[in-house]
Amino acid sequence: MPVSLRQSGRLLLAWYRRNARDLPWRRTRDPYAVWVSEIMLQQTRVEAVIPYYERFLARFPDVKELAKAPEAEVLERWAGLGYYRRARQLQAAAKQIVERHGGVFPADYESIRELPGVGEYTAAAIAGIAFGLTYAALDGNVMRVMARLHNDGRDIGQARTRKSMQAEAQRWIDAMPVADFADFNQATIELGATICTPRSPRCLGCPLSAGCLARREGNQGSLPYKSARQRVEKLDMAVAIVERRGRLLMRQRPDDEKLMPGFWELPQYASSRIDAHAFAALGIELGERIGAFKHAITFRAYSGQVYQGTLEGERPDEYRWIHGSRLVL
DNA sequence: CACACGTGGCC
DNA sequence: TGGCCAAGTGT
Numbered sequence: 001m002p003v004s005l006r007q008s009g010r011l012l013l014a015w016y017r018r019n020a021r022d023l024p025w026r027r028t029r030d031p032y033a034v035w036v037s038e039i040m041l042q043q044t045r046v047e048a049v050i051p052y053y054e055r056f057l058a059r060f061p062d063v064k065e066l067a068k069a070p071e072a073e074v075l076e077r078w079a080g081l082g083y084y085r086r087a088r089q090l091q092a093a094a095k096q097i098v099e100r101h102g103g104v105f106p107a108d109y110e111s112i113r114e115l116p117g118v119g120e121y122t123a124a125a126i127a128g129i130a131f132g133l134t135y136a137a138l139d140g141n142v143m144r145v146m147a148r149l150h151n152d153g154r155d156i157g158q159a160r161t162r163k164s165m166q167a168e169a170q171r172w173i174d175a176m177p178v179a180d181f182a183d184f185n186q187a188t189i190e191l192g193a194t195i196c197t198p199r200s201p202r203c204l205g206c207p208l209s210a211g212c213l214a215r216r217e218g219n220q221g222s223l224p225y226k227s228a229r230q231r232v233e234k235l236d237m238a239v240a241i242v243e244r245r246g247r248l249l250m251r252q253r254p255d256d257e258k259l260m261p262g263f264w265e266l267p268q269y270a271s272s273r274i275d276a277h278a279f280a281a282l283g284i285e286l287g288e289r290i291g292a293f294k295h296a297i298t299f300r301a302y303s304g305q306v307y308q309g310t311l312e313g314e315r316p317d318e319y320r321w322i323h324g325s326r327l328v329l
Numbered sequence: 330c331a332c333a334c335g336t337g338g339c340c
Numbered sequence: 341t342g343g344c345c346a347a348g349t350g351t
Contacts, residue, residue, distance in 0.1 A: 041347040048337070049347090082335025085350085119349045139347050159330080189347060198345070199339085259333075296335090301342090332351090339345085 003211035005175040008149075013180055015207035016187035021046075021194070024053055029182070031105040031130035032063050035115075038122045039086050046193070052081050064103050067094040089117030107131050120166075128185045132178075136169035137185040138162065141192025147224035148196060151213035156224045235302050239268040240284050240309030247321040249284075249311060264322065267309065282316050284309045 003011075020026065023046065025037035036056060040049045056077050060066040066074070071091060078087035093115035097105060106112055107130075113123035124135035136142075143156045146165050154161040173184050195206045201220050203209045214220040242249035250264045269278035279286055291306035315321065 038347075043335085043346060043348055045337075045346055080336080082337090083348090085334065086348095089349085117349065121348060125347080137347090140345095141347065186347095193347075296343090330351105334349095337346100340341100340343100 003208075005172050008208055008211055009172060009176045009180075009184065011207040012187050012191060013176075013183060016183060016190055019194070020186070020190055024050060026186075029130050031107070031126060033057060034130045035105070035118075035122075035126050036090070038125050039090055039117055040081065042086065042122070043083065044081065048081070052078070063094050063097050063105060066091055067098045067103075086117055092116045093118065105130075109133060109135055125185055129182055132182045134173055134181050136166060136173045137189070138166045138169050139189060139192075141189045141196070142169055142185075144198065144224050145188055145192045145196045145208075148201070148214035148220050149208060149212050151217055151219055151223070153219075153223065153225050155227050157227050237268055237302050237304045238279075238286075238307060239266040239304060240279055240286060240307050241290065242267060242284055242309040242311050244311070244321060247323050249309075249315060249319050250322045251316075251318045251320070267319070279309065282319075283312050283314070285312060 025033055028034070037049070037053055040053055040056075059077055060069060060074070069091070071088065074087050074091050075084060078084060081087075096115060097103060100106075101111065106115075109123055109127045112118060112126050113120070115123075118126070121137050121139050124137035125139075127133035127135045128137060143162070143165055146152065146168055147154075147156060150168075152165075154164075156162065156165070169188075173181065176184055191206070191208070195202050199221075203212070203215050203220060206212070209215055212220070214223050240249075248266065250266055253260055253263050253265060255261050267279060267282055267284055287308035287310060289305055289307050293304045293306065295302045295304065
């Protein structure tokens with residue numbers, strides 16, 4: 001027998017109230033703090049976020065402090081978390097809140113959604129947690145829970161699947177009593193994060209297992225379906241450390257570069273083999289190999305070698321000497 | 330729509 | 341150990 005939306009929602013909420021992890025951002029409904037946590041949690045694990053969240057809130061306790069801080073300091077507190085555009089957009093949004101809303105965090109979905117870095121998911125999450133508004137927050141966890149609950153084999157990479165699941169999630173939250181709105185999104189997410197996990201779901205501890213169609217069919221391990229990702233392309237590259245009086249030879253990538261526009265980089269060359277000629281063209285002679293690194297992004301995996309380099313003659317036009325103290329590692 | 334964007338954990 | 345993934349957004 002299928003379980004009603006309201007009934008499964010009740011079971012889920014009761015489970016959540018007994019089993020929710022005690023996370024720092026759950027101790028507040030301050031929209032600023034909720035917002036910072038949601039941005040940090042995008043594509044990032046809870047355990048990784050916690051120390052960053054604590055340090056960030058200690059240094060920037062409210063919208064105004066964040067808005068007026070030097071960008072370098074914001075990035076410094078973010079260093080190591082990844083997706084650095086999030087940090088820049090967070091501050092841009094703080095400035096937007098100061099300018100358009102007098103420094104008071106906006107309390108309506110549309111204004112929240114207009115903040116840079118805040119998409120559909122994040123706007124719904126903030127609106128629900130901080131303001132008790134009924135917007136279904138659809139993230140990877142919720143899609144997994146729903147796909148399994150309905151034994152839904154559609155590709156969750158497809159926009160139309162997400163749109164349909166968004167509507168289902170909305171019907172679910174709309175079926176709940178007003179008092180439960182603030183917790184409901186989080187309850188589904190928490191279930192996905194701790195019970196209805198991507199691998200080896202713990203169905204025995206799941207409050208929804210009785211009504212879960214995937215479990216009935218034995219499909220819980222193979223849902224949700226995601227179409228195959230593009231094959232990873234492996235690339236070799238080499239970079240040269242060219243040092244002169246404590247400064248490094250670097251160039252800033254043009255703003256119209258497709259990959260990493262505006263980023264500073266060391267003299268480098270990417271190919272299927274190390275090509276000393278590419279460095280020679282810059283007047284750089286390669287010396288001893290002093291290190292190696294790996295870096296993967298989307299479907300490219302770089303394997304890099306680091307060489308000591310010497311510049312013969314003048315620096316190439318595009319390059320500048322950058323003092324080591326200006327590098328944030 | 331496909332792709333860029335980081336990092337660490339897991340098997 | 342390398343491939344895959346994890347609380348998305350912007351272009």
